[in-house]
Amino acid sequence: MTEPATKSLPPPEKPAEPESEVRLSFFEHLQELRKRLIRALLGVAVGMALVGSFCERIFRWVMQPVLKSLPEGQQYLHYTGYIEPFMVYLKVALYGGIFAAAPYVLYQFWQFIAPGLYKKERKIVFPFLASATLLFYGGAAFCYFLVMPYAFPALAAIAGEDMKPILTMTEQLSLVLAMLLGFGIIFEVPVIIAFLSMIGLVSADFLAKYRRHAIVANVTLAAIITPTGDPFNLALMAVPMILFYEIGIVLARILGKKKSAADVADDAMAK
Incomplete structure (x- = not known):
């Protein structure tokens, strides 16, 4: 009798490796954060060196919306000590370095979070960096060219014609820089929400559900960022924040991570 032919079993399949390549420990995360912060600070230092010789020109240009809002015949600002102009120009150099190094600083932030992302998520680095940089500069430009020319005269008119500032x-300078940086950060909200939705941390339904809470949080944050406590300046910052939150919801609905069939079934059972 012939022996029955034995069927060869297929080799066991290897478990699929996760797309995320690197898993860092807590201390390795701290070391990576330290490295990225140092590089970001070095980038800001290089930016300060580049704009350092133009501090006075930059200050006079940035102050144009303020100077144009002054009463007729008063086209200058005061200083209360001989050291004040030096400190002002030093502050201009610092913030000018931050604005000049913004793309590099954003890249260092991306490099810090990249090891925890999947390969397909790391491929979007350049579109997101380009969008974040353009929106940051766009927010500052929006504030300088469209908000400040109307905001400062309106604030000056509140005091009355018989008052001189x-x-x-x-x-x-503190007021102008706070407004420029504030609007630059506000314009980043859609990019941040879109990124968080793509990696599955938030969803459009979640953002829409807590819309009222977000409005309260945005107004509170605007009140903290706004250097003056008047309702006009508060509205100038709070309204764009709420608007960009709504744009973020639309982007999250388009670009957000889709739920699997198992997740949908779990949600249905939970309800």
Whole structure:
């Protein structure tokens, strides 16, 4: 009798490896964060060196919306000490370095979070960096060209025609820089929401569900960022924040990570 032919079993399949290549420990995360922060600070230092020799010109250009809002015959700012102009120009160099190094700083932030992402998510680095950089500069430009020319005259008119302001270099520079940076950050909201939705941390339904909470949080954050406590400046910052939150919901619905059939079934059972 012939022996029955034995069927060869297929080799066991190897478990699929996760697309995320690197898993760092807590201390390795701290070391990576330290490295990225140092590089970001070095980038800001290089930016400061580049704009350092133009501090006075940059200051006079940035102050144009303030100077144009002054009463007729008063086209200058005051300083209360001989050291104040030096400190003002030093602050201009610091913030100018931040604006100049913004793309590099954003890249260092991306490099810090990249090891925890999947390969397909790491491929979007350049579109997101380009979008984040353009929106940051766009927010600052929107503030300078469209908000400040109307905001400062409106604020000056509140005091009345028989009042004349005594504006110092330090206070007005702090106000202008806070507004520029604030609007730059506000314009980043859609990119941040779109990114979080693509990696599955938030969803359009979640954002829409907590829309009212987000409005309260946006107004509170705008009140903290806004250097003055008047409702006009608060509205100038809070309204774009709410608008960009709504745009973020639309982007999350388009670009968000789709739920699997198992997740849909679990949601249905939970309801």
